[in-house]
Amino acid sequence: SEEKALNFIEQIIEEDIKNGLSQQKLRFRFPPEPNGYLHIGHASSIALNFGLGIDYQAPVNLRFDDTNPAKEEQEFVDAIKRDVQWLGYQWAHECYASDYFQQLYDWAVEFIKKGKAYVDSQTSEEMAIQKGTPTTPGVDSPYRNRSVEENLDLFERMKNGEFPEGSHILRAKIDMKSTNMLMRDPIMYRILHKHHHRTGNDWKIYPMYDWAHGESDYLEEISHSFCTLEFLPHRELYDWFLDQIYDDKKVRPKQREFARRNLSHTVVSKRKLLKLVEDKHVNGWDDPRMSTVSGLRRRGYTPASIRNFANTIGIAKRDNLIDVSVLEFCIREDLNKTAPRVMAVLDPVKLVITNYPEGKEEWLDAENNQEDESAGFRKVPFSRELYIEREDFLEEATGKFFRLTLGKEVRLKNAYIIKGESVVKDAAGNITEIHVTYDTDSLSGSGTEASQRKVSGTLHWVSIAHAIEAEVRLYDRLFTDESPDTHKGKDFLEFVNPNSLQVITGYLEPSLKDAKNEDKFQFQRLGYFTVDKDSTSEKLVFNRTVALKDTWEE
Ligand code: ATP
Ligand code: MG
Ligand code: MG
CATH class of the missing domain: 2.40.240.10 (Ribosomal Protein L25; Chain P)
Structure with missing residues (x-):
């Protein structure tokens, strides 16, 4: 087989193996927060992590980062599992950060006992002022030197639900003068009286992402924890938290960062995609105009075309915009064959x-x-x-x-x-x-x-x-601008294309009468089309996946 040049992530792994890490210890994870549906950006991360799993014959966990009950739902967990499987990947273990809530709590108690964490009872406004700025040091909280006994008592009562939201938090005691703002006594726990989709009402306090993530990696013996670039400044904190619990019996996880993938003429952010759904610019998360995996699926994209796309664009160290035509090329190439x-x-x-x-x-x-x-x-x-x-x-x-x-x-x-x-x-x-x-x-x-x-x-x-008459749905780009969410002072919704969907009646040769949901065809000289889930035996509904670039000749 052809030798491919190693990308920088593979180089990191190779370097670790060279330095003595056994290949048997390699383990990766894909860690979505179940607060929305997966999008094409996630597909990049999935292809990276599961691709490494295949290349190194290493397990890859599907880890739900479910530490914020206010935004997370079972519906999203189910959709994420469906999408990862549909993309053709199989996880080794289905894991949840919430499975570790007790362990995380026990560790936090240890932190308090060792003087590494304290309960702060100020308002968030007071704490924000004390935090300082990137160029000026922060100021210690008046609660920073609470006694261990008082901290233990308060923390337990926080957990028991004795206090309202916002009244106390648990903070790591690190350094209010650190040049890294994230190291200025970051929050470990906040009080939330919210129902959690898995733990129900058991918990009244929830761990922050930074606290939960590295420790979850550690518990699952993840060797390499790959995340997107915005987490680069979090790496120091990731390592600090690990330093406190690491006992060198297990692999020490390593966080490394790669660039987010953005696709032109769309948005790849669950929050913004949710907004499109809520404001009814589209008909749900799986609307064929969405950049979600389920939207692309309904549009007629195949798993192979999305994997191919992710592998074609590869990974990068800097954020950049990928033109949607690259994605369209990948689906044409696949459907042309099949x-x-x-x-x-x-x-x-x-x-x-x-x-x-x-x-x-x-x-x-x-x-x-x-x-x-x-x-x-x-x-x-x-x-x-x-x-x-x-x-x-x-x-x-x-x-x-x-x-x-x-x-x-x-x-x-x-x-x-x-x-x-x-x-x-x-x-x-x-x-x-x-x-x-x-x-x-x-x-x-x-x-x-x-x-x-x-x-x-x-x-x-x-x-x-x-x-036979069929309803045919023709799609155009959902946004008129190539990067709708990068304009200062303008909301991305201002760039929604009002003509992104055109519904027409098409006349089809009768061989199509038994076509089933997700069946794919080339309508000759017109493009690739797939049967939509709205199709019935009385009325077929087709989505245009993509137009044809080239017409055939005889
Ligand atoms: P969003 O802003 O859409 O919610 P997120 O990063 O908060 O994105 P997570 O569910 O936390 O979403 O993401 C799971 C994994 O996918 C993370 O490791 C994250 O870094 C990665 N990921 C998310 N978006 C992209 C993207 N556009 N390109 C590459 N990887 C991504
Ligand atoms: Mg996230
Ligand atoms: Mg997010």
Whole structure:
């Protein structure tokens, strides 16, 4: 197999192995907070962590960072599990930070006993002032030197629910003069009288992310804890917390950072995606316009295309914007290989073949996928009256219009060569029918001389009598701006594209009548389409996944 250059994350791991870390001790985790659905940015982190797991044959845990009961829900846990599995990854253990609440509490008690933590009873405003600024040192809290006994008593009563929210917190006693603001006696616990989706009402205090995360890594024996760059300044605190409990019987976890992935013309932030859902700019988390994994899935993206995307863009040390066309390239590439070709007309105009017998029908052979020989052939019905796309006809055309005009010939895909003869118009001058004649000997694949004639242009079509009507949903970018959430003084919602969804009626060849949810097709010359979950046996609903860049030639 080809040797790929190691990325900087792999280099870190290789370096650790070289320095004596056994490969058997490698263990990774993907740590979502269950406060929303996974998005394409998470897919990068998933592909990174689970990809390392595959490459090093190391376990990867799915860890729910469920330390904030105000925002977390079981619905999100379920959706995250579904999405990770759908992407094709399997975790070693399903873990929850909340499983460690008792252990974390016990450690916090130890901290108090060792003079490493204290209960602060000031208001958050008072504490904010004392915190100082990046260029001025902080000031010690008047409660910083509370006795161990008093701290233990207060902390236990915090846990027992004796105090209202905001009245006390537990802080680590580190250094109010540290140049790293996060080291200025950070909060370990706050009081929250909230119901937790797993621990119910057992707890009245909840650990902060910084306190819970590294210790969860430690308990699960995670060797490398990869997170996004905004956590770089947290690393010192991550290490400080570990220093207090580390007993070198287990692997000491190592936090390392990589850049967040942003995608153009969308937002990748659960909070902002939630806003889009709440304000009804979209129809739920899995709306096909969303950058969520479930939205992309419903849009027609395949797991392979998303994995491919993540691997193509790789990981980086600096934040940058990936153009959505890279993602679209990945799905086209996948569906080009796998999606059966079918014919559908989305903007129909009636075509009458005047020399084709009335009432006659033929079932013609159509190749399912020229990229995949094993895909075989199907039959499509042909008759005197067809639909073609309105834009495939011009009465007169100059230059390179390789479609139908009066007096010129084109081929109907899988069928005959036709020649434009005349048009019928309504009172307003709109074309209502195109009349053509066909070359009776020109059937595709029949081997006749006429069938091999070269004409410039091949059109897709459907037989009107046989076509099935379907609802077709055409999507455009959800935002008109490439980075809607980076404009100072402007809310990202100001850039929502008001025309991101267009619903039309399409006419499909009858082979599609039994298409099932998530089935994927190439509507020839139009793009890739997938069956939406709103589809019923009475009414098919298709989503356009992505338009075709290139049209085929025959
Ligand atoms: P959000 O702002 O969308 O809530 P988050 O980082 O708070 O993002 P988490 O659930 O904490 O969301 O993320 C789980 C993991 O996925 C973390 O390790 C996080 O760093 C990573 N991650 C989140 N967003 C991205 C992104 N855009 N690119 C790469 N990794 C990401
Ligand atoms: Mg987070
Ligand atoms: Mg977040």
